[in-house]
Amino acid sequence: MASVLGELMMILNKINMRCRCSRLLCWLAFSFLAVTLVSCKTDSSDVSGLNVMYTSMNSPSVLDGWTSSGGDPCGESWKGISCSGSKVTEINLSGLGLTGSFGYKLSDLKSVTRFDLSKNSFKGNIPYQLPPNLQLIDLSGNEFDGNVPYSISQMTDLKEMDLNNNKLNGQLSDMFGKLSKLTKMDLSSNSLSGELPQSFKNLSSLTTLRLQDNKFTGSINVLANLPVDELNVENNKFTGWIPNELKDIKKIKTGGNSWSSGPAPPPPPGVTSHVRHSKAEEAKKSGLSVAAIVGIVLGVLVVLGLLIALFSKRRSPPSSHFLEEDRLSQRRPFAPLSSGQLSNDLDAESRADLREVRSPKASPLIQVKSVGTSSSIRLKHPPSDHPKSFNNNENTNLMNARTSSIHVAPYPLAELQTATGNFATGRLLGEGSIGRVYRAKYGDGKVLAVKKIDSMLFRGQQGTEFAEIVSDITKLDHPNICEVVGYCSEQGQIMLVYEYFRNGSLHEFLHLSDDFSKPLTWNTRVRIALGTARAIEYLHEVCSPSCVHMSIKSSNILLDAELNPRLSDCGLALLYERRSQELETGYNAPECTEVCADPVKGDVYSFGVVMLELMTGRMPFDSRKPKYEQSLVRWASPQLHDLDALGRMADPALHGLYPPKSLSGFAxxxxxxxxxEPEFRPPISQVVQALVRLGQMNQRGMDFSTSHRIDDDDYDY
Structure with a gap:
């Protein structure tokens, strides 16, 4: 600021020399320059983001002008910072020997379009929270490990991405569906593995792709129709054939792979090969007319179609993508989605819109509401056209059930068996006390979750009971409740079909973290707690008739595309009541070991345990720990009002990045x-109110980091 004022005074002196005849003119000039100086003061959110970044990079002296608190990056010309008006637009800190991390507030830098921190010494994971509107990101020449952060999937304006020469590993997530403007991508010289994701097909502007010196496997067919004019896939583990569409590329390098020899097989029936223009020209020059080429292709396709139809009657093998996925581990790593994504991410080449989902068997339309961040509560109204319900041809076990109020489509058993690879182990998403959940993937890319319920839990009239459960569940309508989109009851099989959330469950985020996952920030944890509490409030106090959950736990809290919670298994309390708890889970209230006299208060207790998980990152019950620490509630309860102890109890993954008073209020x-004592537990509506106050407190934007502890006086309730 002092340097800017000095320059201002020099300008004023020059003006003063040239306008001796009018002091008024000089004063006006000074006023104009002063107003200009004030108006270019950097936006406070940008300042805060850079302050935290500076501290996280260990406050390097090479960054002239940077400070850990306050300042004016635009007005004071901080090193590597470019601005437009009061907004930071570029960060270029390449080759400065920087270490540490980027901090946790880069997502606040919404006007930054170029982010270059290449050729430094950064280690660890690439931060999940990055400037959201980047056009260029260059993190090459560092020592980052882990995987490509999924938040990049939401950078729809991104044109160049360079992550070469790091230590990135693991499989690429199917995260490229929205990057249609990307022209250059360099992932070379890492240790990335697995097959190329199908969403590569959506990179319609990609001209340069460098994947060399990794461990990629499978084919490169997904690249066949991209407009690339420079492609390097050397030194991987690719197999199969190099697509003919790529052989015209002038700059192509494919050595060091295990390509198949001999001519490539023809495309499957119904699939046309999009040959590049030059190929078409060569065909024209060879003397074959377009009509002749079309005739030949059609003839081949007809013959192949007849042969396939003949053999398919004898044997119908599972789809190839089932075989591929079943070779993977039972629980594959997951990648968190960006907080800006508004629709559920379906990990296939097509993103089926879950607002309108049709059963492939011409089932009636299922109405699925769009999920937002609103906390408004609604009751679902039946559609004007009732969908097909239980009839004599399907779901024969339920033919006498009350079905008039069921407004979701039935899914045939054969269809679900095909979509889940016959409920293959590789499709298993999780297992609970009343059944297992499988991932169902359709040929068009639609992905659903199928809960296969233990039919032994139904007593007497299985069909009638299940019909009543489905009818009640489909009436629940709240943005934080996971919605049922279908059901199945055939041949003694009882199943519910849900939306699929690629982000998985809160349990996975907290307890199964790996290179693919990123720790949840403190504000996100408070938001997850608040959303879950609102879902429980809806069940307990809003919907009519009211209901209890009886199985509130982190594995039943799914996270949508915006990391908002979606409470699953709502409406299944009858089944949970019948399933006795044989093992210590840590979630059950002391009075609910067998039969819970007050299940409403039992839900509140279980929710408190989930909050403990969010705060500490610990399992509710962990037999691996010393005996006095195995039960999370018993270990934590005596310390919840000890301010010093709270800091030690907080999840180490937070790295101290939380306001102490917010942590105390949460505790x-x-x-x-x-x-x-259940009578002393508050109703869930009071819990919601308390969490709302915490959320408002966090939104005030106070800066916090390991180097700056916030005093209690900084906050008020």
Whole structure:
């Protein structure tokens, strides 16, 4: 600021020399320059983001002008920072020997379009939170490990991405569906593995692709129709054939792979090969007319179609993508989605819009509402055209059930068996006390979750009971409740079909973290707690008739594309009540070991345990720990009002990045929920109110980091 004022005074002196005849003119000039100086003061959110970034990079002296608190990056010309008006637009810190990390507030830098921190010494994972509107990101020449952060999937304006010469590993997520403007991508010289994701097909502007010196496997057919004019896939583990469409590329390098010899097989029936223009020209020059070429291709396709039809009657093998996925591990790593994504990510080449989902068997339209961040609560109204319900041809076990109020489509058993690879182990998403959940993938890219319920839990009239459950569940309508989109009851099989959330469950985020996952920030944890509490409030106090959950736990809290919670298994309390708890889970209230006299208060207790998980990152019950620490509630309860102890209890993955008073307020709510006497636990509506206040407190934008502890006076409730 001092340097800017000095320059201002020099300008003023020059003006003063040239306008001796009019002091008024000089004063006006000074006023104009002063107003200009004030108006270019950097936006506060950009300043805050750069302050945290500077601290996280260990406050390097090479960054002239940078500070850990306050300042004016645009007005003071911080090193490597470019601005437009009061907004930071570029960060270029290449080759400065920087270390540490980027901090947790890069997502606040919404006007930054170029982000270049290449040729430094950064280690660890690439931050999940990056400037959201980048056009160029260059992190090459560092020592990053882990995987490509999924937040890049939402950078729809991204044109260049360079991550070469790092230590990135693992499989690429199917995250490229929205990057239609990307022209250059360099992932070379890492240790990335697995097959190329199908969403590569959506890179319609890609001209340069460098994947050399990795461990990629499978074919490169997904690249066949991209407009690339420079392609390097050397030194990987690719197999199959190089697509003919790529052989015209002038700059192509394919050595060091295990390509198949001999001519490539023809495309499957119904699939046309999009040959580049030059190929078409060569065909024209060879003397074959377009009509002749078309005739030959059609003839081949007809013959192949007849042969396939003949053999398909004898044997119908599973789809190839089932075989590929079943070779993977039972629980594949997951990648978190960006907080800006508004629709569920389906990990296939086509993103089926879940607002309108049709059963492939011409089932009636299922109405699935769009999920937003609104906390408004609605009751679902039946559609004007009732979908097909249980009839004599399908779901024969339910033919006498009350079905008039069921407004979701039935899914045939054969269809679900095909979509889940006959409920293959590789499709298993999770297993609970009342059944297993499988991932169902359709040929068009639609992905659903199928809960296969233990039919032994139904007593007497299985069909009638299940019909009543489905009818009740389909009436639930809240943005934080996972919605049922279908059902199946055939041959003694009882199943519910849900939306599929690629982000998985809160349990996975907290306890199964790996190179593909990123720790949840403190604000996100408070938001997850609030959304879950609102879902429970809807069940307990809003919907009519009210209902309890009886199985509130982190594995039943799914995270949507915006990392908002979606409580699953709502409406299944009858089944959970019949399933006795044989093992210590850590979620059950002391009075609910067998039969819970007050299941409403039992839900509040279980929710308090989930909040403890969010705060500490610990499992509710962990037999690997010393005996006095195995039960999370018993270990944590005596310390919830000890301010010094809270800092030690906080999840190490937070790295101290939380406001102490917010943590203390969170602990106070937990203490109320997990009281041993049910009559002292608050109703869930009071819990919601307390979490709303915490959320508002966090949104005030106070800066916090490991180097700056916030005093209690900085906050008020």
């Amino acid at each position: 106070d709510v937990i203490a109320l929920c997990v009281q041993s």
